[in-house]
Amino acid sequence: MNFSIYLEDKYRERLFCGIIKIFKFQTTFAEYLSNKARIRKMKPTKIMRETVKGWRKGKHVSGWKIYIPYWVIEEISNILIESGFDEFKLDEINRHIIAYNPLTANPMLRNKLVFNIQGNLSGKKNEKDIIDMLALLPSHLLPSRRARKQHPIFVEFSNKNLRVWSQACWKKSETRLKRYVKLDQVFWIGCALYFGEGYTKVSEKSDNSKISLGNSEPILVKKFLEWLEGILDEKPKLSFYLEHNERKSKNKQECLKFWSDWLTLDKKCIGIRTISNSGSRLQENYGLMGVYLTNTVLRSVIKSLLEESKKIVLTKRKWCIDWLKGLIAGEGSVYIKNKSIVSVSIGSIRPMDREFIKRLLERLVIKYREGVNDICIFGWDEFYKLHLLDAFEIPQLTNESKKIKFLRGFLNHQKTKTLMKMKYFENKEFTVRDWSEKFHVHKQVVHRQLDRLVKKDFLIQSRGGIDNRGIINDTMKRFRINLDKKDMLIKIWGLSRELKMAKNLKEKLKKFRNVDSVNFIS
Numbered sequence: 001m002n003f004s005i006y007l008e009d010k011y012r013e014r015l016f017c018g019i020i021k022i023f024k025f026q027t028t029f030a031e032y033l034s035n036k037a038r039i040r041k042m043k044p045t046k047i048m049r050e051t052v053k054g055w056r057k058g059k060h061v062s063g064w065k066i067y068i069p070y071w072v073i074e075e076i077s078n079i080l081i082e083s084g085f086d087e088f089k090l091d092e093i094n095r096h097i098i099a100y101n102p103l104t105a106n107p108m109l110r111n112k113l114v115f116n117i118q119g120n121l122s123g124k125k126n127e128k129d130i131i132d133m134l135a136l137l138p139s140h141l142l143p144s145r146r147a148r149k150q151h152p153i154f155v156e157f158s159n160k161n162l163r164v165w166s167q168a169c170w171k172k173s174e175t176r177l178k179r180y181v182k183l184d185q186v187f188w189i190g191c192a193l194y195f196g197e198g199y200t201k202v203s204e205k206s207d208n209s210k211i212s213l214g215n216s217e218p219i220l221v222k223k224f225l226e227w228l229e230g231i232l233d234e235k236p237k238l239s240f241y242l243e244h245n246e247r248k249s250k251n252k253q254e255c256l257k258f259w260s261d262w263l264t265l266d267k268k269c270i271g272i273r274t275i276s277n278s279g280s281r282l283q284e285n286y287g288l289m290g291v292y293l294t295n296t297v298l299r300s301v302i303k304s305l306l307e308e309s310k311k312i313v314l315t316k317r318k319w320c321i322d323w324l325k326g327l328i329a330g331e332g333s334v335y336i337k338n339k340s341i342v343s344v345s346i347g348s349i350r351p352m353d354r355e356f357i358k359r360l361l362e363r364l365v366i367k368y369r370e371g372v373n374d375i376c377i378f379g380w381d382e383f384y385k386l387h388l389l390d391a392f393e394i395p396q397l398t399n400e401s402k403k404i405k406f407l408r409g410f411l412n413h414q415k416t417k418t419l420m421k422m423k424y425f426e427n428k429e430f431t432v433r434d435w436s437e438k439f440h441v442h443k444q445v446v447h448r449q450l451d452r453l454v455k456k457d458f459l460i461q462s463r464g465g466i467d468n469r470g471i472i473n474d475t476m477k478r479f480r481i482n483l484d485k486k487d488m489l490i491k492i493w494g495l496s497r498e499l500k501m502a503k504n505l506k507e508k509l510k511k512f513r514n515v516d517s518v519n520f521i522s
Helices: 009-023 026-040 049-057 070-082 090-094 185-197 218-231 252-263 296-315 317-331 351-363 380-389 402-411 414-425 432-439 443-455 483-493 495-512
Strands: 004-007 097-101 122-125 128-132 153-157 161-166 175-178 180-182 210-215 239-245 270-275 288-294 332-337 340-347 374-377 459-461 479-481
Touching (some): 026 049, 026 070, 175 218, 185 210, 210 218, 218 317, 252 270, 340 380, 414 483, 443 459
Antiparallel strands (some): 122 128
16 A cells, blocks of 8 residues: 555653564664565665654654555554554554544545535526536646646535535645536636736746735726635635736826725735836826635545636637637727728737637637637628627726727727718618719719629619600619618617716716626626
8 A cells, every 4th residue: 555644642642662672772673674665665665763753753853744655564563563553454444543644545535535525506496597617627736836746626515505626735725616507608708808907827946835816906906806705605815916016007096095995805905016017008007906816625526626617618609709708808909090090909828728719709700810819800781790799898997998889989980970861861762863962972983882882782773764855864873771770770860878878977977986786798
């Protein structure tokens, strides 16, 4: 049996006193065990007098516990029983074991190992979509920073919560989770934010216990905290720090008040890191707020949750839309040229992350082009799909509003301008001359515009009228709006109103400084 144990102090002393009394010297006993180790091919293969002395003492000079290999205990038990000491049978010795190394050797904990417990990945409960966290628990921790050991994870569970811990069982490596988590908008937006903005990199040099997110937008930081609250069954020990730019940020007290109001925190709970690097594009620079906690077990659980969530989210269109909203809020950018929208991009450095974003967009039937470090969306049709999905629903406060920028650029797009003009002929037929006189455009240009609208099925064209000479004249063609496209046109005609509402929303957020007091998510 290739594991070690730690015995009670008094019982361990009695055990070694009995065996040394038989061998008379510790050196003789050490030589006997060395021969047995070579025969049985066990470790340690070479046992010295100091090794036996350490086992007997139970503690190193530096204070850590010295565990005894279990095969050594078996040899000691056999020798003592042959010598007439029946009180040292293995069953009796096992009753005095305090700890096992590794922890999986403990027979009381084997049924609590995660890889021995099975659960359903997702299901229905109270007619709401939920996810069973028990099924998503990883069987081992992430690789440690220096060593490559991956300790197993243990769990105690009920229908309400989970208690998860590992062999590296100092207090901060234990966590309590909710058994069932709702797959609602808060969950998917939180997953998308941590996917795009959170600390997700795992390597030999990275910290495998850090869970963090940093952003200059208080709404996104608050959404991340709500996401953690929906997963955990306890109040996490979070740390907050403000990254204050000496050159660009407002004074420290004003920044602290801004963040403490938004996150309902005491100013004393927020640490400050001062930086003096160059510029910032923030409209109102209150610094960057970082939120983090250190928990080895929770870090492994969240990474596993994120990987499984990326598979589950693709099964429903509604969930994909919520993920896209969080992704655009965190990593999205809107590019404008000559006041017209050119592209919408989603930044991503890792190729694996870009592959997932591509699958997400394909699920939503949105065309894209892959760049070096981003995924770009081009074309009026794709912009309209984003508008239809309300992909820019989450507002920005300190940065320029992405929704305002998108709507303004979309309104200034040439095709949108043409469709906006159709509102004047909503309930009547019109000719090329009517369009030309109304908007002061040359008739040749009008012909091209209306022909494109007919090809796109926005307009229905009738035959040309007959002039005074009895000849069909194409300039007298009559057009009317296609009723099948009426709903789409009404949405386009309402863009100006939506832009005004988005501007009013940002002003309300500045005034109230509380996302709960302003309903921006329907």
